[in-house]
Amino acid sequence: MSAWRGRAAGVALALALFGAAATLQVARDRIYSREQAQNRAFLYVQSPAVLRRLALSFDALAADVYWIRALQHYGGDRLSRDGRQRYQLLYPLLDLTTSLDPYFTIAYRFGAIFLSEGYPGGPGRPDLAVVLLKKGISSQPDNWRYYHDIAFVHYWQFQDTRTAAEWFRLARKQPDAPTWLEPVAASMLIEGGDRESARIVLQQILNSPEPWLQQMARRSLLQLDALDFLDRSIRPVIARNPPPPGTPYSWQWLVGRGAFPGIPIDPANVPFEIDPATGTVSVSPRSPLFPMPRIGSPQ
Helix, strand or coil, rough: CHHHHHHHHHHHHHHHHHHHHHHHHHHHHHCCHHHHHHHHHHHCCHHHHHHHHHHCCCHHHHHHHHHHHHHHHHHHHCCCCCCCCCCCCCCHHHHHHHHHHCCCHHHHHHHHHHHHCCCCCCCCHHHHHHHHHHHHHHCCCCCCHHHHHHHHHHHHCCCCCCHHHHHHHHCCCCCCHHHHHHHHHHHHHHHHCCCHHHHHHHHHHHCCCCCHHHHHHHHHHHHHHHHHHHHHHHHHHHCCCCCCCCCCHHHHHHHHHHHCCCCCCCCCCCCCCECCCCCCEEECCCCCCCCCCCCCCCC
């Protein structure tokens, strides 16, 4: 009977302590914001080097934990109902994750997507996305995907086609990189207006052993010829020969005026088309060169 009384007293004491702990937690939550508590919990250890020593041989497991915390933090801030999306812990958590496991490819690549996302859907920090991906390259210098992802950050977030093209070309140089990376680099250069560099890349692709790449390069080179012809020989002439008020632009009128010896044709031998209202000249949809690439001003 005394043993039963002792066990009952122990249970009563445990319940009392649990109730006191709950009361204390309620009071604490009233004093300290939940956000502050989460911040301290997430970054209790802020040094990757210290964290690796504490994790001992469980680095990969600790990396998984911090990756989950990064996902929770990103998702929690993105779905925040108070409209106060901050994401201030996102990069530190990703940095800890990839320091614990330098080969955590998903953390690098998806983390870069999260960081690049514009506010309020994300922190709007493409600069930190590049830093994270470069950290991945330092651990896995042969992984072409990190170069590829940096290229896209420069293209989509910074609108820097030249730098994007450079990173696409670096990606193509890595082992096992897909062959389509070089054509993408050439397209970036064309869009950025650097046609001369694009020609150099396309000339190199002509030496590829893959027929489809050679065909693509030949077509792209003809498109560059068409762009140059439009800029140098057609648009300036039309600008100097506007039709009288009320008269639409037409090849017949321009040829009759002597501005052109005949209707201009593109490098695929298909006549260019002219907009009657604006005089804008473009490659015909009937041409094998259509659609033309997005272009910037030639450099």
